[in-house]
Amino acid sequence: MTHLFISDLHLSPDRPATLDCLLDFLAGPAREAERLYILGDLFDSWIGDDDDTPFNCRVIAGLRALTDAGVGCDLMHGNRDFLLGRLFRRETGCRMLRDPTLITLAGEPTLLMHGDLLCTDDLAYQRFRRRVRNPLVQRLFLFKSLDGRRALAADYRHRSRAAMAEKSAEIMDVNQDAVADYLRRFGARHLIHGHTHRPRDHEITLGDRQAHRSVLAEWTEQGGEVLAHRNGVWQREPITPT
Template identity: 45%
Template structure:
């Protein structure tokens, strides 16, 4: 038995290479897994379930086909697709999970996160995140006309890209204090997250005990997949697009 973890695909119609790699993954590799966890930023942008494009419905149908074959699919919000809702999940046959989710991974507790909350030095981003994610903002966004949401999404995406390019690398990466704090709070020795686009398996100690932080890679130049076996083997693999 294996469980698969991916994040930061940033699926978009203009990146057919990523789309085709993901569809191959769903058809060839994912059906062998007991479960698939998508830890945020499945899509480059999401303006609401009522604004699903034919391309996004194609992705939902591919996920539904995998779910119908018996693989459980769990989906977490990222910073680009935090408006994903129950409508998409029903169509895709997946379950939406919280931003901090504790799972039993073959007898071992693991904490799952998208990863942006671990970047505590990036205060400008965290302030914008709070403003966009609070319930009032979400309600307002859902009730804007689709054309307005499209315009806003383009502006937010451009601002995010500019911010990332112009910030020092250490500011947009996680802080060790945040990693330690979350892992100690949830009493886990395994943390799996994405967001930073810096794939690694990092050994560390939490409360004096051996632990690991596993960072998923983004799907840009190659596709990154974490495989976890029932024997607690963690394999972070990269595949060509």
């Protein structure tokens, strides 16, 4: 029984090698798994399911081939692709996960998150997140033309890069109290998330019990990483371009 976890691919036409790496992974190693979990930011930007560019169609076709092969694929919204909707689910065969979602692997309660909810010290971002996740705001955005949405998305990416350049590394990382709170709230022993682009495994003491936190790696044009769970054993495996 193999379960695979990835996040933060930030797929974009500007980085074609990252897509090629993903498609090779979906057609190869991912086929040996029972289930693939993509924990947010599959795309660097998603402006609506009606944006049927050739690039997006290649991603959809790759995911559809995986699910048609019998591999389950669970997808969580990230802070860049929270507009992935019903048409995308139907075309890919993926199942959307709530953030957070609790699963059980080998008897261990495991909490899955994108990770941005844990960055509670970044107050400006949390305000922005609440605003753009409002269904009314999303509907108004989707009423705009594709060109209008592309322009707004490009402006958001520009503003986001500028804002991140002014923030300290500590503010953009997770808050440890928030991590402990989510683990306690869901009764989880293991937390898996992405978003921060700081891949590492952390041990956490919660009163009289131990828990651990696995941070997933960002994918680039040089490759990526998958966190694999096989028969009760966790390991990180590199994904390199062919």
